[in-house]
Amino acid sequence: MNNNIENATNSHDNNNKQSTSNLILRIDNVTRSYSRGFGRKKTTRQVLHNVSFDIHSGEIFCLLGPNGAGKTTTVKIVGTLLAPDSGSVRIASIDAVSNPREARKHVSLLLGGERGFYQKLSALDNLRYFADLSAVPYREQGKRIHDALEQVDLLDKAHDAVQTFSRGMWQRLHIARSLVARTDLMLLDEPTTGLDPENARKVREIIHALRDQGIAILLTTHEMSEAEKLADTVAVINHGNIIAQGSVAQLASLQHIDHVTMYAYDGELSSGTPSVKEELQKLDGVLWCDVFESHGVLNITIAWSKTLSQERNIKIPVDGITRLGDRAASLEETYLAIVQNDNISASNTSTSSAATPSSSSSSLSLNK
Missing domain, CATH: 3.40.50.300 (P-loop containing nucleotide triphosphate hydrolases)
Structure with a gap:
């Protein structure tokens, strides 16, 4: 860094x-x-x-x-x-x-x-x-x-x-x-x-x-x-x-953030919002992800890596997700990516394992 x-x-x-x-x-x-x-x-x-x-x-x-x-x-x-x-x-x-x-x-x-x-x-x-x-x-x-x-x-x-x-x-x-x-x-x-x-x-x-x-x-x-x-x-x-x-x-640019995409998800929420976020965080090219629920719909914001800069039409393989559009990353999103990456880098195995998404089943079927 x-x-x-x-x-x-x-x-x-x-x-x-x-x-x-x-x-x-x-x-x-x-x-x-x-x-x-x-x-x-x-x-x-x-x-x-x-x-x-x-x-x-x-x-x-x-x-x-x-x-x-x-x-x-x-x-x-x-x-x-x-x-x-x-x-x-x-x-x-x-x-x-x-x-x-x-x-x-x-x-x-x-x-x-x-x-x-x-x-x-x-x-x-x-x-x-x-x-x-x-x-x-x-x-x-x-x-x-x-x-x-x-x-x-x-x-x-x-x-x-x-x-x-x-x-x-x-x-x-x-x-x-x-x-x-x-x-x-x-x-x-x-x-x-x-x-x-x-x-x-x-x-x-x-x-x-x-x-x-x-x-x-x-x-x-x-x-x-x-x-x-x-x-x-x-x-x-x-x-x-x-x-x-x-x-x-x-x-x-230093965080290799190419763009931010906003999505809406109205599928089953039986596993809860945290599980959705954890599963999305596993996707290749996802630097940072934010998820919040409003009126039964999950609003999802994903910051994509520059490695996917030529793949603007990338699809998330989850039924019920609608792509709302792209925009540049805000300072808040950049800041969260910076601090999150630094915390992961500075942590030991115990901290890293706590931050790693669990392998438990989810209502989302992510085909990777």
């Missing part, structure tokens, strides 16, 4: 004509472990394994992964809240491990929600306070704060107490805080989680505008559609390893 990561990264760099001149963040072979207990009961768990990636100015880099994969630890290390066990982190050419105080001048960590603000103070007073902390010259504070509030559409709320704000307004105020400091890199942790569609759209528009202004953005999210709408580059992290990296199209 490392060669695939390198190929995707190189392609991304070449396509965007990026160079080290606008390199904002470089993480190189970062590892991190956590220890629990004392003495003989002390245990150590490594949560990051040689993590490496670059982010350039004007790039939205999205870190995707299941819970416990290492996303938050990575963000905390970049934000200088944690030090790595080994490896290097450079922010705007500054060694963030040996000189975290200087590196912090170039990075903003946005955790979201009401955290980080004085609730009884106005938005204006909060931003003035953080401008002082960021050593923004007093004569520049007024204009910077005005421009920041205007950009995040909170200028008319400047004198309102932060405790009266909605979650969406808090998120935008966090971004305004970073704009006042004028950092080169923003770390956005789940920036639209819990927002209504209108506020989520506003935050996405602001993030795109920040990218257009040349700010580098490291984004974490569980929302695949969010990453698909925002990210220039996506890195999938699992078990502390970056297992795939590139644009959405590049990730699908």
Whole structure:
């Protein structure tokens, strides 16, 4: 997988004509472990394994992964809240491990929600306070704060107490805080989680505008559609390893996903949905399969391998299955294929056997 990561990264760099001149963040072979207990009961768990990636100015880099994969630890290390066990982190050419105080001048960590603000103070007073902390010259504070509030559409709320704000307004105020400091890199942790569609759209528009202004953005999210709408580059992290990296199209290509086909099955369901999925997963060329039932009909989505790219009219030998059509793989489908394949590769015989479809009889008769 490392060669695939390198190929995707190189392609991304070449396509965007990026160079080290606008390199904002470089993480190189970062590892991190956590220890629990004392003495003989002390245990150590490594949560990051040689993590490496670059982010350039004007790039939205999205870190995707299941819970416990290492996303938050990575963000905390970049934000200088944690030090790595080994490896290097450079922010705007500054060694963030040996000189975290200087590196912090170039990075903003946005955790979201009401955290980080004085609730009884106005938005204006909060931003003035953080401008002082960021050593923004007093004569520049007024204009910077005005421009920041205007950009995040909170200028008319400047004198309102932060405790009266909605979650969406808090998120935008966090971004305004970073704009006042004028950092080169923003770390956005789940920036639209819990927002209504209108506020989520506003935050996405602001993030795109920040990218257009040349700010580098490291984004974490569980929302695949969010990453698909925002990210220039996506890195999938699992078990502390970056297992795939590139644009959405590049990730699908690395997984050898040619296309996705949708089917409907209205046959007998006596063996249950899981059995149907297991049997379909056995078919040659099936990379990933999803099955759900609605009104007595199974809706089936199959991601096909590129090895079948010339066989667009492949038939599933099951009575009652209707082919609904083909489309390109979504980021969610690509992500599931990546993580599923990585989990299978990383597992031992016991885990693999548990994931292998059983040989028990099924209501589906699959002729292979």
